[in-house]
Amino acid sequence: MTTSTNGAYDRKPFIAGNWKMNMDHVQGITLLQKLAWTLSDAKHDYSRVEVAVFPPFTDLRGVQTLVQGDDLEVAYGGQDLSQFDSGAYTGDISGQFLNKLGCKYVLVGHSERRTIHNESDEVLNAKVKAAFKHGVTPVLCVGEGLEIRQAGTHVNHTLEQLRAGVAGLTDEQAAELVVAYEPVWAIGTGEVAGPEDAQEMCAAIRAELESLFGADVAAKTRLLYGGSVKANNAAAILKERDVDGVLVGGGSLDPAEFANIVRFESHLVTD
Numbered sequence: 001m002t003t004s005t006n007g008a009y010d011r012k013p014f015i016a017g018n019w020k021m022n023m024d025h026v027q028g029i030t031l032l033q034k035l036a037w038t039l040s041d042a043k044h045d046y047s048r049v050e051v052a053v054f055p056p057f058t059d060l061r062g063v064q065t066l067v068q069g070d071d072l073e074v075a076y077g078g079q080d081l082s083q084f085d086s087g088a089y090t091g092d093i094s095g096q097f098l099n100k101l102g103c104k105y106v107l108v109g110h111s112e113r114r115t116i117h118n119e120s121d122e123v124l125n126a127k128v129k130a131a132f133k134h135g136v137t138p139v140l141c142v143g144e145g146l147e148i149r150q151a152g153t154h155v156n157h158t159l160e161q162l163r164a165g166v167a168g169l170t171d172e173q174a175a176e177l178v179v180a181y182e183p184v185w186a187i188g189t190g191e192v193a194g195p196e197d198a199q200e201m202c203a204a205i206r207a208e209l210e211s212l213f214g215a216d217v218a219a220k221t222r223l224l225y226g227g228s229v230k231a232n233n234a235a236a237i238l239k240e241r242d243v244d245g246v247l248v249g250g251g252s253l254d255p256a257e258f259a260n261i262v263r264f265e266s267h268l269v270t271d
């Protein structure tokens with residue numbers, strides 16, 4: 001298993017489901033219950049593979065109640081947070097609020113935030129810092145659009161986003177950070193970057209983290225791939241040396257499909 005044979009640092013595989021703007025608070029509870037039952041029936045070992053869901057903000061209180069009430073081991077997080085702590089920022093959500101709702105993680109700089117909401121690298125760096133300040137681990141999303149991929153400058157482009165996002169972090173924070181590489185052209189399109197594309201970029205990200213924070217830190221930071229991940233392609237992607245997990249959009253809305261992605265190890269055995 002790639003992700004458990006990485007030397008002294010055992011990066012636990014991380015399977016994350018980003019529900020985006022799907023599932024109201026009632027549907028969200030049903031989805032999470034079905035996911036938990038499916039994984040429980042399959043005797044999923046959460047100590048081997050971590051599972052997290054990123055529901056809409058309006059679902060989070062219900063998710064927290066279910067997780068606590070049923071003692072679920074599924075982690076959860078917000079899809080975004082404000083760079084500010086509190087105040088006159090209508091529509092924004094503070095990292096403080098996410099922490100209070102038991103969120104372990106928060107997505108920062110998803111391509112849909114970068115493109116639809118024009119979030120700049122500077123703002124995203126402030127959001128990464130705000131997440132750490134409030135005790136929530138940021139999942140920093142980076143990745144190139146189709147034109148940049150076709151121009152062949154995707155590695156430089158993605159590393160620029162990375163450098164801007166992690167500027168000013170401590171070594172400890174950089175080691176805790178999760179980075180998700182999501183080529184925009186592969187999101188929700190059915191186009192999947194090949195496992196070798198995911199590995200190429202994740203290796204480049206790890207090398208960049210090494211040059212910024214040192215080898216010890218870079219060996220601990222978990223790197224995810226996202227973009228049309230499904231149960232039938234997850235295992236091949238997760239087999240790659242520098243890919244420690246996946247960030248799943250559409251495939252996380254179907255509990256059976258997502259549970260199969262979580263159980264990618266069983267596919268490695270039978271593939």
Ligand SMILES: O=C[C@H](O)COP(=O)(O)O
Pocket residue numbers: 018110182186187188189190226227228229247248249250251
């Ligand atoms: O956050 C998830 C990514 O945007 C991937 O979405 P997708 O699996 O629907 O392509």
